[in-house]
Amino acid sequence: MKKISYIIFGYVLIYSFIVFFYKGELRRDTIEILSITGSLFIVWASYLTYKKATARLIFWKILFIGFCLNFVSNILHIVSEKFDILEIMNGRNILFLLVYIFMLLAIYYFLYEAIGHLNICQLLVDSIIMIGFSLSLISKLFLKKFEYNFACFNYESNIILIFMILNFLILIGAFTIYQINIKTKILKKASLIRTLGFLIYTISDLGYTYTILKKQNIGECNPLFEFLWQLGLIIVVFSGLYEVYNIKRNFRRRVSIPENLGIRFPMGMIFLYVLILSLNFRNITIVFIATLIIVLRIFLTKHVNIYVTNEYLYKSYKDIGYQLTKKMEEISNLSLYLEKIVYERNIELSKKNIELNRLANIDCLTNLPNRRNCLNFLDNLISTKKSDGEFILIFIDLDRFKSINDWYGHDIGDKVLLEFVKRLKNYLSPIDFLARLSGDEFIVIIDNIGQEKIIKEMACQIIKLFQNPFVIGENKIICTLSIGISMYPKNSQDRLELMKYGDIALNSAKEDGKNRAKIYNKEMEKQSLKNLELENKIYRAIEKNEFKIYYRPQMSLENMRISSIHAVIRWKNDELGFISSEVFNRIAEESGIIIEVGEYIIDKLGKEIKYLKEKYKEKITVGISVSPKQFHAGDIVGTLKKTMKKYDIEGERIEIGITESCSIKNEEKTLERLKELKHIGITVILDKFGIGYSSFNNLKVYPLDSIKISKKLINNIESNQEDYNILKTVVEIGKTLNLDIIAEGLNDLNEVKILKNLGCGKIEFIQELIPLKTLEEKYLKI
Numbered sequence: 001m002k003k004i005s006y007i008i009f010g011y012v013l014i015y016s017f018i019v020f021f022y023k024g025e026l027r028r029d030t031i032e033i034l035s036i037t038g039s040l041f042i043v044w045a046s047y048l049t050y051k052k053a054t055a056r057l058i059f060w061k062i063l064f065i066g067f068c069l070n071f072v073s074n075i076l077h078i079v080s081e082k083f084d085i086l087e088i089m090n091g092r093n094i095l096f097l098l099v100y101i102f103m104l105l106a107i108y109y110f111l112y113e114a115i116g117h118l119n120i121c122q123l124l125v126d127s128i129i130m131i132g133f134s135l136s137l138i139s140k141l142f143l144k145k146f147e148y149n150f151a152c153f154n155y156e157s158n159i160i161l162i163f164m165i166l167n168f169l170i171l172i173g174a175f176t177i178y179q180i181n182i183k184t185k186i187l188k189k190a191s192l193i194r195t196l197g198f199l200i201y202t203i204s205d206l207g208y209t210y211t212i213l214k215k216q217n218i219g220e221c222n223p224l225f226e227f228l229w230q231l232g233l234i235i236v237v238f239s240g241l242y243e244v245y246n247i248k249r250n251f252r253r254r255v256s257i258p259e260n261l262g263i264r265f266p267m268g269m270i271f272l273y274v275l276i277l278s279l280n281f282r283n284i285t286i287v288f289i290a291t292l293i294i295v296l297r298i299f300l301t302k303h304v305n306i307y308v309t310n311e312y313l314y315k316s317y318k319d320i321g322y323q324l325t326k327k328m329e330e331i332s333n334l335s336l337y338l339e340k341i342v343y344e345r346n347i348e349l350s351k352k353n354i355e356l357n358r359l360a361n362i363d364c365l366t367n368l369p370n371r372r373n374c375l376n377f378l379d380n381l382i383s384t385k386k387s388d389g390e391f392i393l394i395f396i397d398l399d400r401f402k403s404i405n406d407w408y409g410h411d412i413g414d415k416v417l418l419e420f421v422k423r424l425k426n427y428l429s430p431i432d433f434l435a436r437l438s439g440d441e442f443i444v445i446i447d448n449i450g451q452e453k454i455i456k457e458m459a460c461q462i463i464k465l466f467q468n469p470f471v472i473g474e475n476k477i478i479c480t481l482s483i484g485i486s487m488y489p490k491n492s493q494d495r496l497e498l499m500k501y502g503d504i505a506l507n508s509a510k511e512d513g514k515n516r517a518k519i520y521n522k523e524m525e526k527q528s529l530k531n532l533e534l535e536n537k538i539y540r541a542i543e544k545n546e547f548k549i550y551y552r553p554q555m556s557l558e559n560m561r562i563s564s565i566h567a568v569i570r571w572k573n574d575e576l577g578f579i580s581s582e583v584f585n586r587i588a589e590e591s592g593i594i595i596e597v598g599e600y601i602i603d604k605l606g607k608e609i610k611y612l613k614e615k616y617k618e619k620i621t622v623g624i625s626v627s628p629k630q631f632h633a634g635d636i637v638g639t640l641k642k643t644m645k646k647y648d649i650e651g652e653r654i655e656i657g658i659t660e661s662c663s664i665k666n667e668e669k670t671l672e673r674l675k676e677l678k679h680i681g682i683t684v685i686l687d688k689f690g691i692g693y694s695s696f697n698n699l700k701v702y703p704l705d706s707i708k709i710s711k712k713l714i715n716n717i718e719s720n721q722e723d724y725n726i727l728k729t730v731v732e733i734g735k736t737l738n739l740d741i742i743a744e745g746l747n748d749l750n751e752v753k754i755l756k757n758l759g760c761g762k763i764e765f766i767q768e769l770i771p772l773k774t775l776e777e778k779y780l781k782i
Contacts (some may be wrong), residue, residue: 001245004045006235012040015230019223023373031223033076038230039071042237049240059110060240066102067233069095093159100166103198107173167202167209174198189319191582194239201232363436366421374435374443380606381445385488390450393443394459394485395502396424399514401440404477412472416479419470424482427465443502450487452519459483459517482509483517491520504528511586534583535591537573542600548572549605550769553779554623554742557756557763563781564621564655566764569601585627594627595609595634606643608772609653616780623655625687631658632669637676644680657708660698671702678703685742689713689730699737707734711745711766717754724754731758 011034015620018030046067050060073095080092174195208225269280316345344351345441361373381391398404398420405413417440424442428434433445449455462483484506486498505520507528518524541547550566571579583767588594605624626636636656644651656677658670674684685706686698699707709730716723734741741760745751755763 001241003240004238007041008238011041011234012231015227019227027223031226032211032514035074035226035230036071038234039067040072040599042067042230042233043071045234045237045241049237049244052244055242056110056113059106059113060411062102062106062109063236063240064098066093066106067237069102070099070233073099097159097162097166100163100170104166104169104173107170107177107198110177111173117343162210163205166208167205170198171202174202190239193242194236197232197235197239198239199232200228200235204228204232204346258618268618364650366417366436368421368442369433369435371435371437374433374437374445375495377433377497378445380722381447382488382493382495389448389488390490391445391447391488392449392455393445393486393488393502394462395437395486395500395506396442396444396462397482397506397510398440399480399482399510401479404479408472408475408477412475412477415472416477419472420466420479423465424462424573427462436670450490455485455487455519459485463515463517480515482506482514483519484509485519487519501525531587534579534587535574535593538571538584538588538591538593538597541571541573542597544574546573547597547601547604549601549608550771551622551775552764552766552769553775554762554764557752557760562620563618564762565775566655566657567601567605567622567624568769570769589627589629591631592633594630596628598626598634598636599639602639602643603646606647606649609649610647613649614654619653621653621655621683623657623683623685625657625659628659628661631673637673637680640677640682641680650684655683655685655706657685657687660689667701674703696733699733699739704739706740706742706761708742708744708764709760714743714745714751714755718751728758735759 015031015034015038018027018034022030046060046064050057050064053060073092076092076095152243175192177195189560201543204225207228208222211222211225216309288511361370361376362368363370373380378393385391398416401416404410404416421434421436421442422647424434424444428444429446431447435443435445437443446458449458463481466479466481469478484502484504486492486502486505488498490497493502499540501520504524505518507518508524509518511527511531512518548570550568550570552568553562554564554566556560556563568581570581571584573579585594588597601624605622609622612622640654640656643649644654658674677684683707684703686702686704687708688710707730713723713727713730717727718724731741740762742762743755743760744764753765
């Protein structure tokens with residue numbers, strides 16, 4: 001703060017020395033430089049105050065805008081004087097006028113916050129009255145003396161009149177702010193400095209106006225007035241800096257009733273009224289109008305005072321009532337608390353006995369029956385039903401619950417379970433049996449129901465219960481359900497088989513995409529056995545070298561040559577033939593073997609990259625996509641480092657593609673992993689952009705090199721203008737962020753031209769999937 005004070009003092013000293021002791025062109029040029037420098041300082045200081053202030057942010061924001069306009073108007077002022085261009089001079093006057101308007105808006109917004117809407121209205125009325133009185137006096141004392149004619153309403157006279165009105169309004173507002181801060185003892189020194197700045201600024205402008213009236217034209221401005229204008233604004237912004245750096249608790253509060261400025265009768269108005277009467281005592285009309293205005297002002301003061309006082313008393317009454325109610329609630333809560341303690345002491349021994357039984361049969365977290373209790377209940381129900389009754393078992397599993405525990409912690413996970421139980425209980429009938437089997441697996445047993453249509457409707461209703469997210473603190477967590485249902489006696493009359501079939505139906509629902517319900521049938525058991533068999537075969541596929549790498553060529557649209565290729569994994573089993581990648585990836589993800597398979601594939605890919613490096617002079621980059629589980633759970637960075645070292649290949653030859661589901665799982669961990677990949681030189685591509693969770697925020701947050709646009713966004717760009725516009729927007733955003741654009745698919749040459757014109761760098765031929773040898777023969781040249 002001291003440095004800023006010294007800078008201001010030095011600036012004022014130099015400026016005043018130039019004004020009073022220099023003459024001629026040197027003074028004019030120096031003053032222009034100082035004027036621009038001062039205006040720039042005012043803009044910087046007001047911006048600094050706006051950024052650091054803890055209150056009155058809008059006040060300083062409006063002033064900052066006004067001071068920016070002041071800076072521009074000063075430049076126009078210098079240009080207009082240098083080149084004597086009328087259009088620039090008119091523009092300069094309009095900007096100066098806007099500067100005044102923004103200062104006035106800032107002052108009256110400050111007052112609106114400080115004294116309320118009724119009092120600000122009254123202040124505006126007072127301001128208008130005082131301006132009217134002041135202009136009457138100016139007309140009497142100055143305009144007639146100089147015989148200045150406003151009746152012609154030309155451009156100059158309008159500007160002069162508007163500036164005079166604005167000066168008076170700023171003066172009245174500045175003095176009112178100062179009066180508020182004196183009475184409330186808040187920011188007294190800062191307000192005094194600010195008022196002094198506005199006073200210097202407006203008085204210098206009124207002095208300038210006086211010289212214009214005297215000369216009867218707008219001529220060259222006296223350097224003294226320019227100096228005073230700059231000085232006034234510098235003092236205003238200095239008051240803001242003083243507030244920021246010297247007042248620790250800078251806060252707003254409304255003025256209480258005894259200190260309310262809007263209620264007082266302004267003494268300045270009385271003074272002007274007496275002065276008008278003394279100068280116009282022979283003019284009955286003026287005397288009558290002035291007296292009528294004063295009477296109406298007194299009448300307004302009385303009624304506003306009554307209204308504000310009533311409003312204050314009403315609010316005080318409400319506050320006292322609220323505090324009394326709060327105290328009564330505290331007393332009531334204390335009474336209930338004491339009653340609870342007494343009750344707990346009386347039944348403490350009884351609770352201990354109940355607790356032993358609860359620990360054996362009740363889940364500690366949810367207070368639901370546990371697995372042991374559930375099995376006993378089911379055995380008893382089957383024994384009573386025999387073969388003439390019916391009921392259903394509904395197995396419920398929370399989708400992605402393990403991920404919720406990993407991302408948010410087990411405390412949040414436990415709260416999600418409690419909210420889940422609460423919602424489900426509200427839906428179920430009191431006679432329905434609900435139990436917790438394990439971590440996130442629950443079972444509902446509903447008696448006397450056997451029609452599949454009713455069962456499906458009930459399952460759908462349960463799923464709909466959980467479409468809305470769980471709100472846990474500041475977290476909104478979406479957790480869908482998978483449901484499997486077995487029926488007694490249709491599926492079985494044996495408890496073990498009913499449990500088994502319900503679990504098979506539940507797994508089938510999960511395999512079909514989760515967030516759905518399935519009723520057991522025999523085909524599900526066959527599919528379950530098939531999935532188990534495939535999982536076992538995946539483990540043996542690595543040993544048998546059944547995983548093969550195929551490639552999709554990527555053509556550069558700049559030179560129409562193949563510069564990179566994308567690796568795709570295919571599994572060909574000796575017995576089953578080619579296995580669908582969708583089936584393979586799902587089973588590998590669920591079993592966790594995807595990490596081991598990924599490490600095996602990366603090692604195999606490294607070997608082929610080394611082969612390409614040694615055979616071809618031109619650098620060919622090889623890309624591969626990794627699954628979310630492999631990216632987060634596996635050591636993807638360590639695996640790549642090991643492969644690069646083993647085969648002596650550079651990171652710039654490898655491209656790693658991730659989908660946006662990686663970021664949804666853990667944004668912070670994703671960012672950390674991507675930075676590690678970039679550190680070892682690997683190119684990172686956001687794959688399948690345009691489908692799923694696509695978010696433009698990811699493009700800005702993550703250290704990406706390229707985005708690969710999904711073919712779904714490209715298919716209809718020739719025939720559908722909306723698809724074309726979406727693709728164009730995506731490409732433009734990518735280029736703005738310095739990302740390379742890769743487009744999937746190739747339908748025809750016209751599509752290639754469109755993609756090239758939009759700015760896509762490469763096209764990936766997703767229709768073509770070929771082994772390395774075929775790729776070399778068809779596309780690569782030594």
